[in-house]
Amino acid sequence: MNQNYIPPEISNELGRFGPTAAADRNLYSRGMTTKTLIEIDGIPVTDLVKRFGSPLFVFSEARLREKAHHLRDAFRSSYPKTTFAWSYKTNYLSAICQVFHQEGWMAEVVSDFEYQKARKLGIPGEKIVFNGPHKPRAILEQAIAEGALIQIDNWDELCLIEELVSERDQPIEVGIRVWLDAGIRPIWSKFGFCLESGEAGRVASRIVNNPKLSLHTLHTHIGTYILDPAAYAVAARKLVGLREQIRVELKHLVTCLNLGGGFPSLSLLHGMVGDPEQYVPPIERYADAITTVLNELPTKLRPELRFETGRYLVDEAGYLLTSVVAVKGVRHPVMTGGEWALRDYKEQLILGEESKTSYLIDAGVNLLYTGAWYQIKVLPAEARNLPLSPVRLYGPLCMAIDVVRYNVDLPPLNVGDVLALHPVGAYNVTQAMQFITYRPPVVLIDTAGKPQIIRRREVLADIEGPECLPDSLRPEASS
Numbered sequence: 445m446n447q448n449y450i451p452p453e454i455s456n457e458l459g460r461f462g463p464t465a466a467a468d469r470n471l472y473s474r475g476m477t478t479k480t481l482i483e484i485d486g487i488p489v490t491d492l493v494k495r496f497g498s499p500l501f502v503f504s505e506a507r508l509r510e511k512a513h514h515l516r517d518a519f520r521s522s523y524p525k526t527t528f529a530w531s532y533k534t535n536y537l538s539a540i541c542q543v544f545h546q547e548g549w550m551a552e553v554v555s556d557f558e559y560q561k562a563r564k565l566g567i568p569g570e571k572i573v574f575n576g577p578h579k580p581r582a583i584l585e586q587a588i589a590e591g592a593l594i595q596i597d598n599w600d601e602l603c604l605i606e607e608l609v610s611e612r613d614q615p616i617e618v619g620i621r622v623w624l625d626a627g628i629r630p631i632w633s634k635f636g637f638c639l640e641s642g643e644a645g646r647v648a649s650r651i652v653n654n655p656k657l658s659l660h661t662l663h664t665h666i667g668t669y670i671l672d673p674a675a676y677a678v679a680a681r682k683l684v685g686l687r688e689q690i691r692v693e694l695k696h697l698v699t700c701l702n703l704g705g706g707f708p709s710l711s712l713l714h715g716m717v718g719d720p721e722q723y724v725p726p727i728e729r730y731a732d733a734i735t736t737v738l739n740e741l742p743t744k745l746r747p748e749l750r751f752e753t754g755r756y757l758v759d760e761a762g763y764l765l766t767s768v769v770a771v772k773g774v775r776h777p778v779m780t781g782g783e784w785a786l787r788d789y790k791e792q793l794i795l796g797e798e799s800k801t802s803y804l805i806d807a808g809v810n811l812l813y814t815g816a817w818y819q820i821k822v823l824p825a826e827a828r829n830l831p832l833s834p835v836r837l838y839g840p841l842c843m844a845i846d847v848v849r850y851n852v853d854l855p856p857l858n859v860g861d862v863l864a865l866h867p868v869g870a871y872n873v874t875q876a877m878q879f880i881t882y883r884p885p886v887v888l889i890d891t892a893g894k895p896q897i898i899r900r901r902e903v904l905a906d907i908e909g910p911e912c913l914p915d916s917l918r919p920e921a922s923s
């Protein structure tokens with residue numbers, strides 16, 4: 445035997461080490477083990493569906509707070525001057541925002557709607573960070589009057605702000621959004637001013653030289669689902685460099701560096717195999733990478749460090765519960781029997797179609813925008829000790845592209861079986877499209893384990909509300 449033989453590592457793909465793990469799944473055998481989700485915060489998933497209907501978004505308050513504490517502690521333990529703003533666009537349900545506000549998070553908003561939403565939740569202007577490439581004049585006027593921190597995106601916006609503050613006695617604090625090369629591709633160059641070309645330095649100079657403006661923050665958001673903590677170290681170092689340039693050349697010390705969002709949740713992009721834990725570094729690695737750069741500065745020169753984290757905080761706290769409404773393909777239960785199954789199989793082959801069982805579920809891609817990039821996990825709500833096979837999950841929309849998963853290994857399912865789709869807490873509720881059906885209710889399981897409705901199911905009046913029917917088109921006009 446070769447002395448250099450290194451025994452292969454047994455895959456932990458299904459969460460099990462040990463001699464039987466490899467037998468659970470290899471190229472020729474899909475095994476019998478599938479991950480399930482029997483309960484959320486102690487409540488059986490099937491009970492939630494019985495009580496609130498299907499489909500149903502469910503959020504865990506305990507998980508939201510746990511993630512907030514984890515993030516805060518990871519940074520503050522090595523850099524106490526760290527502050528956080530909740531990225532509203534990731535999920536702006538009032539109850540979700542309130543959880544983070546109760547944890548001491550500011551609001552990070554990117555539009556007039558989000559700004560007004562934060563104000564309605566009682567967040568004062570000084571606790572609002574205002575981002576976004578287009579901030580209409582009226583909302584800028586309000587934000588200036590209320591003392592929000594506007595992070596300027598472009599020269600035209602700067603010109604408008606200069607005009608709006610020209611008559612003020614006191615300067616207002618502003619930030620600038622900077623885009624830079626942190627090694628992540630593609631670079632999000634749509635937003636802000638370029639660092640490397642010197643543009644960000646020029647805009648900083650113009651702001652510092654305007655007595656009605658005070659440059660408070662340098663901001664960059666390098667992207668989302670960033671798997672490499674080193675990219676943040678590069679971004680932090682570059683912003684520190686710009687801040688130093690402003691301090692030396694313009695004699696102005698910028699108070700705050702804002703590194704945006706982008707920390708990944710435990711999810712996988714399409715094409716990745718294995719478990720997210722194999723790819724997603726713990727948050728402490730990001731904290732280390734960033735705070736090491738800032739802690740190199742003399743204590744007196746250390747800036748406030750701010751984040752506008754979204755995905756990392758909320759994604760794993762959110763589930764979409766859905767039910768099987770029909771079984772299609774070679775395993776439809778009402779047409780079982782060798783002959784029919786064989787005939788279906790052959791017919792599909794003749795048509796050049798892959799022959800597989802498909803399940804029609806009651807939640808579609810209109811509720812799962814992130815499914816275009818991420819593999820959403822499909823977890824049966826009951827354990828089944830039956831062999832897995834690759835199946836397709838169709839959503840209920842009358843559209844061919846409504847496929848929730850093209851290929852996922854599941855045990856045989858029947859109409860009425862409940863599945864949990866996870867993680868779906870980031871971006872899906874805010875981007876859910878109302879299309880041919882009503883958007884589902886959202887439930888938050890509070891820290892006492894009580895499910896509370898935080899958004900009821902839509903009704904016809906919600907959708908028709910903004911519509912106006914001219915008199916000539918009213919039903920009575922046609923008679």
Ligand SMILES: Cc1ncc(COP(=O)(O)O)c(C=O)c1O
Nearest residue numbers: 531665668705706752753754755
């Ligand atoms: C300016 C800004 N800040 C923060 C975020 C939140 O990002 P993430 O959800 O990746 O943490 C985004 C999202 O794209 C953003 O555009």
